[in-house]
Amino acid sequence: MRKIDLIIVHCAATPEGKDFNVSDIDRWHRQQGFKSIGYHFVVRLNGEVERGRPIAEVGAHCKGHNATLIGVCYIGGLDADGKLPKDTRTEEQRKAMLNLVRTLKHVFPGAVVRSHRDFAAKACPSFDATKEYY
Template identity: 60%
Template sequence: MRKIDDIIIHCTATAEGRDVSVADIRRWHKARGFVDVGYHYVVYLDGSVHEGRPLAQVGAHCRGHNAHSVGVCYVGGLAADGRTPKDTRTARQRVALEALVQLLRLNFPGAGVHGHNAYAAKACPCYEVK
C-alpha cells in the first residue's frame, strides 16, 4: 500500500442538485488525458460513497500531491447557475464525507485533511475544510 499523509477534498464543480456518477467523472477525466477517474472516492447527492480509482493506485486530483494522498470528491460545488462556487453538500453528503474521512484517518494515522484550495488557486471544494 502507498504511504498516505494527506486526504484531499474536492467537488465536481457541477450545479447544485445535478446528479453525477463516477462513470461521468471517468469520461471527463479520460477526455482530459487521464488514465482513469482521478479521485479515489466520490460521494453522491444521496450520501452513498463510490470507489473511483483504486486506493492502491496514485490518484490524479491535486498536482504535486497525488503520490501520498487520497482524493475524495463530493458531487456539487456550484450554485444552480453552474458558475458561482457554493457549498452544495446535502445533509447526507455531509454525514457521509465526515464518516469517510474518519475511516480514512483511522486507516492512515497522522494523515492531514485539506481542501483542494489549500494547494491550488481554486474554490474547490467550495467550503472550509477543517
C-alpha cells in the same frame, strides 16, 4: 500499501442539485487525457460513496502532490446556474463525507485533511475542509 499523509477534499464543480456518478467523472477525466478517474472516492447527492481509482494507485487530483494523497470528491460545489462556487452538500453528503474521512483517518493514522484550494488557486471544494475535518 503506499504511504498516505493527506486526504484532499474536492468538489466536482457541478451545479447544485444535479447528480453525477463515478462513471461520469471517469469519462470526463479520460476526455482530459487521464488514464481513469483521478479521485479515489466520490460522494453522491444521496450520500452514496462510490469508489473511484483504487487507493493502491496514485490519484490524479492535486498536481504536484498526488503521490501520498487520497482524493475525496463530492458532487456539487457550484450554484444552480453552475457559475459561482457554493457549498452545495446535502445532509446525506455531509454525513457520508464525515464517516468516510473518519474511516480514512483511522486506516491512515497521521493523515491530515486539506481542501484542494490549499494547493491550487481554486475555490474547490467550496467550503473549508481543512477546518471542518480537523
